[in-house]
Amino acid sequence: MAGDFDPAWVTELYRCMLRIRAFEEKAAELYQKGELPGFLHSSVGQEAVPVGVTAWLERDDLITSTHRGHGHILAKGADPARMFLELYGSEEGYNRGKGGSMHIMDFSIGVLGANGIVGGGVPIAVGAALSLQNRGSDRVVACFFGDGAVTTGAFHEGVNMAAIWDLPVLFVCENNQYAESTPHRTVDRARDLTVRAQGYGIPGEVVDGNDLFAVLEAARRAVERARRGGGPTLLECRTYRWYGHYIGDPAVYRSEEEVASWKARDPLGRVAGWLAERGALDEEGEARLRAEVQAEIEAAAAAGARGRRPAPESALEDVYAG
Ligand SMILES: Cc1ncc(C[n+]2csc(CCOP(=O)(O)OP(=O)(O)O)c2C)c(N)n1
Numbered sequence: 001m002a003g004d005f006d007p008a009w010v011t012e013l014y015r016c017m018l019r020i021r022a023f024e025e026k027a028a029e030l031y032q033k034g035e036l037p038g039f040l041h042s043s044v045g046q047e048a049v050p051v052g053v054t055a056w057l058e059r060d061d062l063i064t065s066t067h068r069g070h071g072h073i074l075a076k077g078a079d080p081a082r083m084f085l086e087l088y089g090s091e092e093g094y095n096r097g098k099g100g101s102m103h104i105m106d107f108s109i110g111v112l113g114a115n116g117i118v119g120g121g122v123p124i125a126v127g128a129a130l131s132l133q134n135r136g137s138d139r140v141v142a143c144f145f146g147d148g149a150v151t152t153g154a155f156h157e158g159v160n161m162a163a164i165w166d167l168p169v170l171f172v173c174e175n176n177q178y179a180e181s182t183p184h185r186t187v188d189r190a191r192d193l194t195v196r197a198q199g200y201g202i203p204g205e206v207v208d209g210n211d212l213f214a215v216l217e218a219a220r221r222a223v224e225r226a227r228r229g230g231g232p233t234l235l236e237c238r239t240y241r242w243y244g245h246y247i248g249d250p251a252v253y254r255s256e257e258e259v260a261s262w263k264a265r266d267p268l269g270r271v272a273g274w275l276a277e278r279g280a281l282d283e284e285g286e287a288r289l290r291a292e293v294q295a296e297i298e299a300a301a302a303a304g305a306r307g308r309r310p311a312p313e314s315a316l317e318d319v320y321a322g
Helices: 007-032 048-054 070-075 080-087 121-134 147-151 153-164 194-199 212-227 256-263 267-277 283-305 312-316
Strands: 062-064 141-146 169-175 204-208 233-238
Touching: 007 048, 007 070, 007 080, 007 212, 007 267, 007 283, 048 070, 048 141, 048 169, 048 212, 048 233, 048 267, 062 121, 070 080, 080 283, 121 141, 121 153, 121 169, 141 147, 147 153, 147 169, 153 169, 169 212, 194 204, 194 233, 204 212, 212 233, 212 267
Parallel strands: 062 141, 141 169, 169 233, 204 233
Antiparallel strands: none
16 A cells, blocks of 8 residues: 555655656757757656656666657666767767667666557567566566557567566556547557556556656565566556646647646656655655756756767777678
């Protein structure tokens, strides 16, 4: 139950949610000023999912992520300055400036990579989990993907393989209701993705993805199961992205009322309320925490802006032709 969690620990999870929010808002600001190349997909509004899942992961547990991956990667412990360096296309960035926002990876903290291919993280997660199982490890893999990925072949093949081999994977669907401009309800008869889990003979749970505590509870069960060799679980975390598919998308395919109703369920506000009720975070503490996080992100963004641009010739380095 939500009451069981240690308020000091929850305060650190809240800090991580604030960090993701601040990172995304700063990145959007810089993008709109024309400072960042490429595309930017914001995860504002979805912060409870990555934080609630990774809360149970160790440093050497693994994750796979998506084109909307900043939150997953920050929650797993990535350095925001190196992330901004990558967003700026700098040599010192996570991928020497060649990957940008959609391809950040850091094996040292178990981030197997963000991924621009919808559903592309699923086979990577399943392969990594097979490797862990073969080596007799108790590590687990959390595989984050959107509702759009659930209709790909990669998802179905991957979940089935993980199921038959009892692989240690958490399949975490962040159902933010849309794949680009397409509402999930128009491309899928299933109203509840747990039916997919049943189809493959694994447990599945529908989770309020805007409630950190609900995500924590469900993810704890799934991680424990995977660690003890019990196999995969599918979590459908229902949430919402506050911005369009990418920064700059006018998002005319959804109503202002719909957006407002989800903003009223801001995942940050719920955690702040929980902490306040327990006397763990008063107004002053909350303001201090937000200021600390903002300063950290401003410094990270400034470091990103100071990065070295790669030499044009380096475009041909690290390129493989088979
Ligand atoms: C295999 C593949 N098909 C199509 C695309 C184009 N595309 C990029 S993002 C996206 C929508 C993804 O929606 P979802 O998986 O729900 O993630 P969300 O953007 O909602 O986080 C699509 C169709 C792609 N990148 N890869």
